[in-house]
Amino acid sequence: MRNKRSLPTRLAWLVLVLVLFLVPLLTTRPYYLHILIMAGIGVTLALGMYVIMNTGQLSLGHAAFMGIGGYTSVLLVTRAGLSFWLTLPLAGIGAAIVAIAFGYIVLRMKGIYFSIVTFAFAEICRLIWERWKGLFGGVTGLSNIPRPDPITVPGLLEIQFDSRVPYYYLILIIASVAAVIVHGLQRSRTGMAFSAIQSADHLAASLGINILWYKVLAFAIGAFFAGLAGSFYAHYFIYISPEFFTVWQSIHALAYAVIGGLANPIGPVIGGFVLTIVPEFMRHWTGFEPLFFGAILILVMLLLPDGIISLPRRMSSLVVGFRSKGGRSNTQRTGPGTEAVGVRPRVDAGDDNIHQG
Amino acid sequence: MTGAMLFQTLANGLMLAFLYMLIAIGLTLIFGIMNIVNFAHGELLMLGAFAAFYFFGMWGVNYFATLLIAMMLVGFLGILIERGLLRHFQAKPLGSVIVTVGLLMVLQTAATLVFGPLDKPVPSAFHGIARFLGVVITHQRLATIVFSVALIGGLYLFLQRTKTGRAMRATTQDNEAAVLQGIDVGRIRSLGMFVGCALAAAAGVFMGPIFYINPFMGLPPLLKAFAVVIIGGLGSIPGAIVGGLIIGFIESFGSTFVDPLMASVMSFAILILVLVIRPSGLWGHAE
Numbered sequence: 001m002r003n004k005r006s007l008p009t010r011l012a013w014l015v016l017v018l019v020l021f022l023v024p025l026l027t028t029r030p031y032y033l034h035i036l037i038m039a040g041i042g043v044t045l046a047l048g049m050y051v052i053m054n055t056g057q058l059s060l061g062h063a064a065f066m067g068i069g070g071y072t073s074v075l076l077v078t079r080a081g082l083s084f085w086l087t088l089p090l091a092g093i094g095a096a097i098v099a100i101a102f103g104y105i106v107l108r109m110k111g112i113y114f115s116i117v118t119f120a121f122a123e124i125c126r127l128i129w130e131r132w133k134g135l136f137g138g139v140t141g142l143s144n145i146p147r148p149d150p151i152t153v154p155g156l157l158e159i160q161f162d163s164r165v166p167y168y169y170l171i172l173i174i175a176s177v178a179a180v181i182v183h184g185l186q187r188s189r190t191g192m193a194f195s196a197i198q199s200a201d202h203l204a205a206s207l208g209i210n211i212l213w214y215k216v217l218a219f220a221i222g223a224f225f226a227g228l229a230g231s232f233y234a235h236y237f238i239y240i241s242p243e244f245f246t247v248w249q250s251i252h253a254l255a256y257a258v259i260g261g262l263a264n265p266i267g268p269v270i271g272g273f274v275l276t277i278v279p280e281f282m283r284h285w286t287g288f289e290p291l292f293f294g295a296i297l298i299l300v301m302l303l304l305p306d307g308i309i310s311l312p313r314r315m316s317s318l319v320v321g322f323r324s325k326g327g328r329s330n331t332q333r334t335g336p337g338t339e340a341v342g343v344r345p346r347v348d349a350g351d352d353n354i355h356q357g
Numbered sequence: 358m359t360g361a362m363l364f365q366t367l368a369n370g371l372m373l374a375f376l377y378m379l380i381a382i383g384l385t386l387i388f389g390i391m392n393i394v395n396f397a398h399g400e401l402l403m404l405g406a407f408a409a410f411y412f413f414g415m416w417g418v419n420y421f422a423t424l425l426i427a428m429m430l431v432g433f434l435g436i437l438i439e440r441g442l443l444r445h446f447q448a449k450p451l452g453s454v455i456v457t458v459g460l461l462m463v464l465q466t467a468a469t470l471v472f473g474p475l476d477k478p479v480p481s482a483f484h485g486i487a488r489f490l491g492v493v494i495t496h497q498r499l500a501t502i503v504f505s506v507a508l509i510g511g512l513y514l515f516l517q518r519t520k521t522g523r524a525m526r527a528t529t530q531d532n533e534a535a536v537l538q539g540i541d542v543g544r545i546r547s548l549g550m551f552v553g554c555a556l557a558a559a560a561g562v563f564m565g566p567i568f569y570i571n572p573f574m575g576l577p578p579l580l581k582a583f584a585v586v587i588i589g590g591l592g593s594i595p596g597a598i599v600g601g602l603i604i605g606f607i608e609s610f611g612s613t614f615v616d617p618l619m620a621s622v623m624s625f626a627i628l629i630l631v632l633v634i635r636p637s638g639l640w641g642h643a644e
Contacts, residue, residue, distance in 0.1 A: 053451075056451075058450075058451050058454055058455070060454075060458070105629060105632075105633055106629070106632070108633075108636065109632055109636045110636070111450055111451070112394055112450045112454070112591070113587060113591075113632060113636070115394070115450075115454050116394065116583045116587060117587075117628070117629070117632070119396075119580070119583070120580055120583060120584065120625055120628065121625075123576075123580055123621075124621065124622060124625050127618055127621055127622075128618070128622075131618045247576070248462075251458055251462065254455065254458070258455060287466070287469065287470060288466065288470070289466075290462045290463075290465070290466040291462065291463055291466035291467060291470070293459075293462055294458075294459040294460065294461065294462025294463035294466065295459070295463055296459075297455060297456070297458070297459030297462070298442065298456055298459040298460065298463070301446075301452055301455055301456050301459070302442075302445060302456075305452070
């Protein structure tokens with residue numbers, strides 16, 4: 001098979017998940033839990049972008065799907081009286097359906113057109129939410145959103161959503177589900193089709209792979225995650241408004257995935273974590289945040305295009321370069337590396353990764 | 358709907374069309390030469406508008422001089438951006454999108470911090486109102502149309518009649534062939550960036566007296582310009598002109614007879630329609 005998950009790697013994952021599950025036992029400080037919850041949302045969004053970008057597409061409309069999920073969930077709960085536990089998956093599915101319809105039209109074109117159109121789509125959605133006061137509450141949005149219904153296991157326990165702890169576990173589960181799906185995709189035939197399309201879609205087509213269908217699928221999966229995140233977001237903040245779902249949000253999701261690295265699902269996880277938590281320490285300099293974000297985005301693209309997860313490889317190749325005389329450093333970005341991934345999708349591939357569909 | 362209202366909407370549509378044309382031509386030129394979509398283009402417009410605010414509005418510099426200064430300043434900023442940043446992302450569509458998006462954030466936030474987030478007014482340079490055919494149009498708007506035509510006409514002459522202009526067109530058509538012809542493609546890229554950014558700045562200077570300006574003003578025109586450029590075909594200047602007219606009139610008529618939101622939605626719908634029917638745009642090169 002392609003990659004053998006070595007024991008140390010599996011162990012590391014297990015430890016990470018264990019630690020994350022135990023966090024609320026170590027601290028119940030709402031502020032820390034809040035940051036981790038935001039990180040969880042970020043990771044979910046980043047994983048969605050990861051799936052989309054690994055078919056060679058750059059969507060700038062991720063926030064729109066988050067918003068679609070959020071508003072769908074809120075409206076179903078407040079107007080149709082459904083339970084949050086039903087509207088959460090429905091939010092994801094709703095976003096996915098919109099993505100399928102939209103993607104079917106738009107993913108046929110050259111990648112750059114796709115990026116521009118998703119950019120415009122995000123803006124149009126936001127405008128609709130802003131102007132349609134009756135349904136979406138307009139600029140002021142909708143407030144007093146009901147919290148998720150308590151989970152009751154008769155006779156055993158009842159979980160009320162009146163503190164951050166249950167929310168924390170919920171987003172942890174959502175993010176974990178997303179990570180598991182992404183990981184499962186990597187090894188499946190579908191995942192291989194994605195990689196093939198990302199690297200050389202003409203060749204993939206010649207093998208009988210229906211490029212459009214797979215691109216739409218990836219787009220829908222990404223939108224599904226965004227929809228879930230949006231629904232969680234709304235019921236966590238108990239408030240939803242168009243200002244959450246702007247182009248900036250899309251760019252943030254993009255940044256998490258790109259800066260983390262697109263070669264491995266751990267990339268968006270790291271990106272989502274780091275880029276949600278670090279800005280929290282910059283609270284003092286509010287207003288500077290987008291500037292730093294943009295600057296980091298640019299710097300990463302210039303200096304570390306394969307993201308944070310390529311750092312170990314870069315460091316080791318630097319060392320190799322110093323050791324061998326004349327610095328025969330292996331700064332190649334394609335080719336076997338130290339990560340346990342076969343094909344390495346990249347954002348800045350030398351050849352034009354964006355082909356016509 | 359009276360005839361006067363029709364002509365009024367047409368006149369407004371014309372002005373919008375030319376503004377969008379200026380932005381779109383810059384975008385399409387940059388794409389044609391460098392294969393890069395400049396998501397930060399709207400911010401360059403914004404900087405042009407603020408240049409107008411300071412030079413013309415606050416320091417009393419002559420309007421024409423301000424226009425030239427703004428175009429020069431933003432044009433040179435464009436060259437800096439091209440040489441420092443964009444050059445590394447030739448023909449890397451994904452990477453260039455990300456980088457120009459990052460640039461967008463940097464420029465917009467920097468402007469917010471330096472200029473403050475509030476709206477600022479830019480005084481009119483031309484006072485008075487013209488009336489004809491039942492149309493009421495301020496001299497400022499009329500001047501905007503006239504100057505835009507002049508700039509676009511000047512660009513046309515440059516591209517058709519001068520050696521450098523022809524070299525630029527050659528580079529747009531085929532980078533490698535241009536190199537083989539002995540064209541200094543690096544210089545052409547910088548020049549193309551200069552021209553594109555200067556046009557965006559000009560649009561900003563024109564918009565100043567007509568709309569309030571603020572650091573966030575770059576995004577909505579950018580989106581409209583994207584629609585223009587996609588409808589007309591990325592890389593095609595005639596396409597940008599026709600696309601500009603289409604989007605300008607849609608917006609004017611849509612805003613007047615329906616509402617501004619529907620106008621944007623309609624532009625977007627037309628955009629999708631064009632992409633479905635003719636993916637490379639009306640004038641684009643089918644690849």
